[in-house]
Amino acid sequence: MPSTGADAPRFTTVDWADEASGLPRVQLRTVGFVVALLSLAALFAYDYSVSPNSLVWTWDLTRMDWLSLLAGVVGVRYGVVPLVADRDRTRRYVAALGRQPAAVLSFAYLFAFAVLGILGPETFGYATADFTRELQPPVYTSVNADPFVNYACVGDMVNERCHGTWKYPLGTTRVGEDVAKFVVYGMHIALKLALSAGILMVLVATAVGTAAGYFGGWIDDVLMWYVDIQQTIPAVVVYIIVAYTFLDDGLFTLALIFGLFDWGGIARLLRSETLKRRSSGYVRASRSAGASHLHVLRKHVVPNAADTIVTALTRQIPVLILIQVALSYLQLNTVNLRSLGEVLTRGLSTNPVPWFQRWWVVGTVVVFLVTTVVAFNLLGDAIGDVLDGQTEVR
Amino acid sequence: MSLLKYTARRGALAAVAALVAISLTFLVVATNRFYPVETPLTQQYADYVLGILRLEFGYSESLRRPVSDVLVASVPRTLAYVVPAILFTYSLGILGGLAAAYGTNRRDTAARLFAYVMLGVPTMVVGSLLVYELMKHTWWASHPQWCTVDGFVQQCWPPFTRQNVPFLQPTQGGWGLRQATGWPNTEPWRTINHRYLLPAAVLSVGLATGLFRQARRAALEHRASSVSKMLAAKGASDTLDARHALRNAALPLLSVSFAELMSVFTIWAFVVEAIFHVPGITAFVQIAVRTRDLPLLVGTTVVLALLGVALSFLQDVLYGYLDPEVGES
Numbered sequence: 001m002p003s004t005g006a007d008a009p010r011f012t013t014v015d016w017a018d019e020a021s022g023l024p025r026v027q028l029r030t031v032g033f034v035v036a037l038l039s040l041a042a043l044f045a046y047d048y049s050v051s052p053n054s055l056v057w058t059w060d061l062t063r064m065d066w067l068s069l070l071a072g073v074v075g076v077r078y079g080v081v082p083l084v085a086d087r088d089r090t091r092r093y094v095a096a097l098g099r100q101p102a103a104v105l106s107f108a109y110l111f112a113f114a115v116l117g118i119l120g121p122e123t124f125g126y127a128t129a130d131f132t133r134e135l136q137p138p139v140y141t142s143v144n145a146d147p148f149v150n151y152a153c154v155g156d157m158v159n160e161r162c163h164g165t166w167k168y169p170l171g172t173t174r175v176g177e178d179v180a181k182f183v184v185y186g187m188h189i190a191l192k193l194a195l196s197a198g199i200l201m202v203l204v205a206t207a208v209g210t211a212a213g214y215f216g217g218w219i220d221d222v223l224m225w226y227v228d229i230q231q232t233i234p235a236v237v238v239y240i241i242v243a244y245t246f247l248d249d250g251l252f253t254l255a256l257i258f259g260l261f262d263w264g265g266i267a268r269l270l271r272s273e274t275l276k277r278r279s280s281g282y283v284r285a286s287r288s289a290g291a292s293h294l295h296v297l298r299k300h301v302v303p304n305a306a307d308t309i310v311t312a313l314t315r316q317i318p319v320l321i322l323i324q325v326a327l328s329y330l331q332l333n334t335v336n337l338r339s340l341g342e343v344l345t346r347g348l349s350t351n352p353v354p355w356f357q358r359w360w361v362v363g364t365v366v367v368f369l370v371t372t373v374v375a376f377n378l379l380g381d382a383i384g385d386v387l388d389g390q391t392e393v394r
Numbered sequence: 395m396s397l398l399k400y401t402a403r404r405g406a407l408a409a410v411a412a413l414v415a416i417s418l419t420f421l422v423v424a425t426n427r428f429y430p431v432e433t434p435l436t437q438q439y440a441d442y443v444l445g446i447l448r449l450e451f452g453y454s455e456s457l458r459r460p461v462s463d464v465l466v467a468s469v470p471r472t473l474a475y476v477v478p479a480i481l482f483t484y485s486l487g488i489l490g491g492l493a494a495a496y497g498t499n500r501r502d503t504a505a506r507l508f509a510y511v512m513l514g515v516p517t518m519v520v521g522s523l524l525v526y527e528l529m530k531h532t533w534w535a536s537h538p539q540w541c542t543v544d545g546f547v548q549q550c551w552p553p554f555t556r557q558n559v560p561f562l563q564p565t566q567g568g569w570g571l572r573q574a575t576g577w578p579n580t581e582p583w584r585t586i587n588h589r590y591l592l593p594a595a596v597l598s599v600g601l602a603t604g605l606f607r608q609a610r611r612a613a614l615e616h617r618a619s620s621v622s623k624m625l626a627a628k629g630a631s632d633t634l635d636a637r638h639a640l641r642n643a644a645l646p647l648l649s650v651s652f653a654e655l656m657s658v659f660t661i662w663a664f665v666v667e668a669i670f671h672v673p674g675i676t677a678f679v680q681i682a683v684r685t686r687d688l689p690l691l692v693g694t695t696v697v698l699a700l701l702g703v704a705l706s707f708l709q710d711v712l713y714g715y716l717d718p719e720v721g722e723s
Contacts, residue, residue, distance in 0.1 A: 228407055231656065234659070237698050245691075318513070322661075323661050374514060
């Protein structure tokens with residue numbers, strides 16, 4: 001925020017004696033980050049050695065949960081904390097985003113997606129088979145009950161048509177599983193995958209991309225060579241090899257492989273962004289004031305590339321979610337309960353009735369996927385505009 | 395840098411990438427042996443790499459024929475729909491992007507939304523619905539989730555996944571450990587024919603979005619430039635202006651988009667081959683995974699990775715051809 005005449009200049013409020021003292025100042029956020037990481041490590045050690053079957057009561061964490069928690073801590077430290085700490089800037093972002101209705105809608109949807117993904121499965125329960133409740137239509141719709149054998153309608157039967165009820169707002173499958181609960185569980189899976197693979201990608205891509213762009217020379221050559229080679233081998237192929245020879249075909253393997261092998265595009269974008277900023281005024285000023293390379297990278301180069309990172313993530317995450325659905329459709333990826341891909345396999349079959357007589361199973365999954373993809377992309381467009389505009393003004 | 399030198403450099407990079415892919419699969423082979431091997435590891439590695447260069451991939455127990463025979467038959471089938479799909483994707487994305495950028499504001503928004511929606515609709519839904527519709531009219535489209543036992547169509551539960559082997563069917567006799575399994579009803583796809591355009595079209599639907607976005611942005615940037623203003627002042631039509639925009643955007647479109655496409659392309663290729671019963675490479679990857687056939691898995695994935703390397707190299711050469719800086723001395 002540029003200072004107005006009424007404010008006292010910032011350097012008059014800084015305690016220079018304190019700033020110049022030999023000890024490096026430790027920020028509160030660093031302490032919090034370290035404490036969070038250490039407690040996570042302690043919890044993991046406790047879970048691993050003392051009580052391997054459950055952490056608290058019957059709650060047992062899988063390695064995917066641990067990876068998501070770790071990614072969550074990193075995400076809070078580098079995503080949420082800077083936004084909370086610099087309220088002026090956050091307010092400006094919010095105001096700029098608020099002027100775009102599409103961005104507000106997308107953000108609201110993604111926020112609901114995240115909250116439901118974390119709390120939903122435990123709150124609403126998991127989808128279970130119930131053969132007395134099969135093939136219920138969604139609320140406000142009806143279905144011709146004639147072709148179904150041994151059919152029990154929960155709502156009203158009018159003229160051989162079963163009407164949907166609020167008990168199953170999105171209907172049920174042919175074995176009576178609640179479709180709404182499927183979708184909530186799908187959000188849970190997608191959130192865990194997006195968080196852990198996304199944070200892994202960003203960490204590796206930021207390190208490689210900014211180092212290559214900032215230092216140039218042989219470092220740049222070697223790193224970009226590696227990225228070139230990595231990008232020619234599709235991550236899906238690596239996943240299949242690893243899943244069926246070394247690890248298992250679970251979500252952890254998927255997040256790990258895509259997090260570690262699918263960041264080439266982001267690294268490239270960050271490299272060209274860094275190349276632009278390397279010789280800019282503030283970097284040269286900082287260097288001539290005696291700042292180290294690491295300091296320049298951390299304080300100037302990476303924060304200014306935030307818009308690139310965030311927009312790249314909003315492109316990559318929906319694709320990741322789609323890849324997970326496709327892999328589980330092919331039964332090359334399994335999650336604890338049914339994932340959306342498996343729902344699609346069953347929903348698209350003609351057993352016992354053609355798919356369009358229970359259109360709500362496939363329809364709900366498709367609507368969910370389309371909404372998620374559109375929301376991520378529209379938000380990415382808007383964030384690119386907002387953050388980019390800010391950096392240009394400065 | 396001359397074009398020749400540039401091509402040689404990219405060729406060297408492609409060779410290294412190929413070697414990396416082969417070495418990675420050697421790791422898999424060396425750590426998953428069923429029997430002890432006496433020769434030293436370096437000797438094994440050299441034999442393995444040379445074997446692959448001679449197209450010796452071992453013997454597939456589940457298919458009861460050499461893996462190289464399988465690959466020779468399946469690689470052309472995969473390419474038969476991948477190459478048209480790449481062309482479809484590029485033309486769809488670029489034409490759509492230009493149409494959006496040169497259209498009215500409302501057409502632009504509509505095109506952008508449509509592109510995002512198409513990205514979100516999974517390929518298996520589009521493909522399955524298409525096949526269901528075609529089944530009523532043609533003989534060669536068969537049920538995407540088919541299930542036969544001893545030649546009789548049966549209701550399988552879970553759908554088409556007898557004994558947890560999705561999409562696979564016994565090729566002769568009943569089910570059992572020693573029974574060969576394969577894709578069902580592959581006759582219409584054994585030889586390469588015009589039908590391959592259908593999976594190509596389905597494959598390209600969801601892939602064009604990234605290209606669409608880039609083409610649109612590039613065209614919008616071009617329209618804001620003074621070159622475009624000058625062309626308009628001289629009375630040039632939008633089509634001519636768009637050609638200028640396209641020529642200037644060709645390089646970023648080619649370089650960024652291809653690597654991004656690769657991963658998505660592979661996964662949707664798996665889906666398309668499963669739905670249309672195309673016996674291509676990804677089909678055999680699935681057979682290898684289900685039957686725990688390591689030589690087949692290694693052979694098919696090496697070839698998939700090498701295909702990626704080859705396509706990237708082609709893209710590099712095309713880039714060099716289009717880049718004015720490369721031709722200069």
